[in-house]
Amino acid sequence: MNKYTPIIGLEVHVELKTNSKMFCRCTADYFGKEPNSHTCPVCLGLPGALPVPNKTAIDWCIKIALALNCKINEFSKFDRKNYFYPDLAKGYQISQYDLPFGHDGYVILGSNATPESNQKKDAGQASMTKEKRIGITRVHMEEDTGKLTHAYGASLIDFNRSGVPLVEIVTEPDFHDAADVKEYLQKLQQIVRYLEVSNADMEKGDMRLEPNISLTTDVKVLPNYKVEVKNINSFRFVEKSITFEIKRQTEILEKGETPAQETRGWDENRQKTVSQRSKENAHDYRYFPEPDIPPTTHTKAEISSLKKSLPELPDEKMVRFAKIYALPVYDAEILTRERSLADYFEEVVSLCHPELVSGSQKQEMPKRVRHDITPKEIANWIINKKIDHTQITPDELLTQITAAKQTIAIDETELVKIITEVISENEQAVTDYKSGKENALMFLLGQVMRKLGKKVDVQMVKEKIKQQVA
């Protein structure tokens, strides 16, 4: 048993999908574009160029903060974070220092029974499903940097990404294992997608993750060092780097030493973290208020109007689905993972039970209201058949379900006759079933269905066989 408890905090950068960049009018959609084709004096940091903040990006940053239950600073400002790096056009990054747009929020983990947590429960880790509160320290707005490519014996700079709006979300050191970190990250990704402010596409670098990890013997006391793992672009790598760090730091502590305070990177090829920068070389960013941008103010009314504009968030939606549509939490969770799927499900339900779907203003009532199909059946169909909701219209889906449900009425005596035949032809199977082998029943069912040669209600046939065998 490890006597050390991991203390983990997270910094996550989320790139927003606004039309234009944070401080100029260049398009923010830079991915895969010809290098340096989406640039202007502002994002190139040319002498004399000035930043003009993107209001939509600020509103979206505040929406993220609100969705993470943050308090919003009515008076806020931008600051300059000064450091040298070739991809940083101005020699400073416009960020926020002491007055971020959002602060002091939280996220609740474990409120949904994900398959992973169910498994953990099975494995005897019941505590995993208990709700956990992860504190959000701050949510602030900044700009992305350019991108360096080292090739052809040279270093190339592409400024297309320079100035793309970036929201940084910092948590309290409230995590104690990699699984919670992963759950948090999935939740965060889900939330920003629900808000439709970021694609949160890991492959494209829309989300960049930086866990800081240390170990303590007393959870009430923060360790006197911290190891930060920078710029990870996959949830799996975050898990791996945390697991690796816990092992590495444990070994150091066991030798009676203290791990160095440093910045490390995850090396996927070598499956380990590697040191990048020590504490001695830590930056002094010399933050000071950005003189090129006047401070921003948001009135209480503006904040509450942004709050009102938030869509129903995944947790609320899941609870509502489970309650209103009488779904198991597990199904509700799957259906609400993506907002588009949840919307699709509700659209299908509204065709059968318009009274259930709040705010569904169906312009036209469907020709045949299929009251006979329950939300549970719709959910099952979508989940079990892995329906691609972008390909099948709600109406088509209902047609599928209806067709599947259609069973041909069968004469009771004919059915009894066939079952009797099958039982007499398969004595061994009957014996097996009686001795507790469930599979034998399925075998008998198969035989009966084959003899029937018609599409009948399988459940009903199964019950009949059970009765007759008994």
Place this chain on the structure above:
Amino acid sequence: MNDAIDIKSLTITQAKKDLAAKKYSSVELTKAYLERIKKVEPKVNAFITVTEEEALKSAKEADAQIAKGEDKALLGIPLSIKDNFSTLDIRTTASSKVLDKYKPPYDATVLTKLKDSGMVMLGKTNMDAWAHGSSTETSDYGTTRNPWNTDHLPGGSSGGAAASVAADEAIAAIGSETAGSIRQPANWCGVVGLKPTYGRVSRYGVIAMGSSLDSPGPITRTVEDSALLLQILAGQDPHDATTSPTAVPDYLKNLKKDIKGLKIGISDDYFEGVDPEVKATVEQAIKTLEKLGAVVKKVKLFPPKYAIAVYTIIQRAEVSSNLARFDGIRYGNNRSTFGDEAKRRIMLGTYTLSAGYYDQYYNKALKVRTVIIENFAQAFKDVDVIVGPTSPTTAMKIGATEGQSMFGELADVLVEPSSIAGLSGINMPVGFSKAGLPIGMQIIGPQFAEEIVLNVAYQYEQENPLYKIKPEL
């Protein structure tokens, strides 16, 4: 050469009339200035780049437009532009070798506005490198010399701009001020220099010095020309978030109002340590204002010396950050091409922003800045404008800055408080010293009170039209 052109007596207003009356063409006018530049530049060195070809091209276009009867505020008027304004495809160095070969791919908003008004740009004027100084001695392209006495400094940082106007190398010039960089060289060169309220004129495209202070503005022969240029430059710019939405008044319309009953404030501290000749001349000018009906009142302002510390800290901090982009990767030259003054400012600014020193220096400076702003606001409850000497002395000799790393701050001590408060102000020539060097008076107004400042300056100018006196070169 067209004999109708007497560049020694020209103002924008006069040249516009002459062009409209077809006394001469813009090409002829532009050629006259280009010839003057060729003649006096060896003595003055006001320009870093003379854009002869482009100037003649613009002049030709202007003539075509004049022929079509078009009327634009500056159509065919030759101006000089300080070399820290980005000019599309034209070398823009800010007087630093770091940018020796830099040609911006865009125009500063000020340039766009001037071009839209039909201006002919004669060239880019010399300045202290990065606008760091009050002498032009820190320029990497040689010191500009004062047209009134070429052994003397023109002041700075807009020294080339002020000298180009005084030496008749341009009808008027566009300069920029952080704290004194328009008013002080205008003073030492005996011309009108207007520093608009911070946020009145766009900074977009002006190579930043102190971002919370920089204010572009005109340097002209007459107050009327100053008002005319401000009319073009002023206004909110979507490219500069610090420009103000405050409405732009008609500056020319209100110029000629009388100033009877206007309350003029004077603060004794602004006359402390001032050269006796300067002091006496400015006091005489104040009497002239009284004669015009203005009421003089004493106001209590903080001694200007307190502004030096505040200004030095804020400006150096901003400089250290603004110059970080010149990291040797782009623009052609590496960091060793930075001059000593820029290096000193980068070091001092970096130090004051460093962890553990921020509160002690930068934060404290911000707090004192607020106190100074309130101090002026209080004074402006009692008076409409405040007047005093622009500088403690007349133009100093070439070489005066040697070993004086605080030269600029001391030369600009009387204009620094109003700069850090973001106020409007103007330098008016009010006389000459026995040695024949110009003496100036500053008129300070509240924020966005350029209208009043220009009105007072204009009325004074009517009484004492010193622009008619020219240096011999």
